[in-house]
Amino acid sequence: MSLRHGLLGLIAARPTTGYDLAKSFEASLANVWAAQLSQIYPELGRLHEQGLIRVLGTGPRQKKTYEITDEGLAEVRRWVLDVEPDRAHRNGAMLRTFFLWLVDPAEAEAYLRREAAIHRGNLERFEEMAGREPATPSAPLPVEWAVRYCRELAEWSEWAADRVRDESRAARA
Amino acid sequence: MSLRHGLLGLIAARPTTGYDLAKSFEASLANVWAAQLSQIYPELGRLHEQGLIRVLGTGPRQKKTYEITDEGLAEVRRWVLDVEPDRAHRNGAMLRTFFLWLVDPAEAEAYLRREAAIHRGNLERFEEMAGREPATPSAPLPVEWAVRYCRELAEWSEWAADRVRDESRAARA
């Protein structure tokens, strides 16, 4: 249950609303964990019920600001240190490359070049983010990861495109 | 629906059974897309119903061997080239690093060193796999990605551990 702890960790940094939490996920966590509002609200309800967060106050437009409780803080800490991280990862784009041999090499190469361009673009966005003021002392860690990840994807895509091109040339010769 | 196309792509390489497909996922696709037998069997049933695969024959222990149909092959090709890849990725371990500032720096550093060791181990496994004979012409592409990904994770973990250590030293001084 990563969403649960992600929310708790963000609320630990400072009191917020569900709506703002969604924006935080969008802005800084999108590359590691996506979350929709429709999933956030019920989860906040559960965290509240369980006493891990409390309502600090209600603003205009029935906006509810939550803050973390001592129990909530203890729970994030427990999660960070005592729960074995889930290292499994899915990558639909990479799954696809297993099957590139099924299509025309020229099309496969074009596909990989397009992907490389997209990853170069993402890399720029994260490099820019790395230059900005971090929200918490540990925020630079995952941002640096995002930079390295995008760069590796871009470089791999170019390597793969070259390889597909060279192999199809060799096959024709 | 990546599982669907992953199965189709594997069956396109050569006729197989559900059981063997699960082993293929375990062996070579585990790092990009995990799949359980209980998910594979119903999906094979659907692919069969839709005429994308057909039963080649039945062996001992009511083992069913499927092969791809022309429609099935057309469908994988369409997926590879015409369907926008899902580049979203979740990474529970990386989400956690957003919240490392909530725990003691010495514990945070120890956590990152443990992670680094795990990624070094995975790196070795994939380097070994990269040395073996590929199952299809495009199989080396995702294997090379796995090697790069694990290496980057290991290096990042060590970088992050050093950073946490240095920052907590600076704070004490």
Place this chain on the structure above:
DNA sequence: TAAAGCATGTAATCCGTTACATGATTTA
């Protein structure tokens, strides 16, 4: 005053995991 954005939620559906259930064949 209309549009954009803020704000919260429910319902239906889908995908994936875990647990359950069964039985055949090979190997030690």
Place this chain on the structure above:
DNA sequence: TAAATCATGTAACGGATTACATGCTTTA
């Protein structure tokens, strides 16, 4: 003959996405 492995499936549950539903407040 017992254990391991092969082999196929169903059922229950949980997490996540998409679609739906509602209404307030600010800004152009």
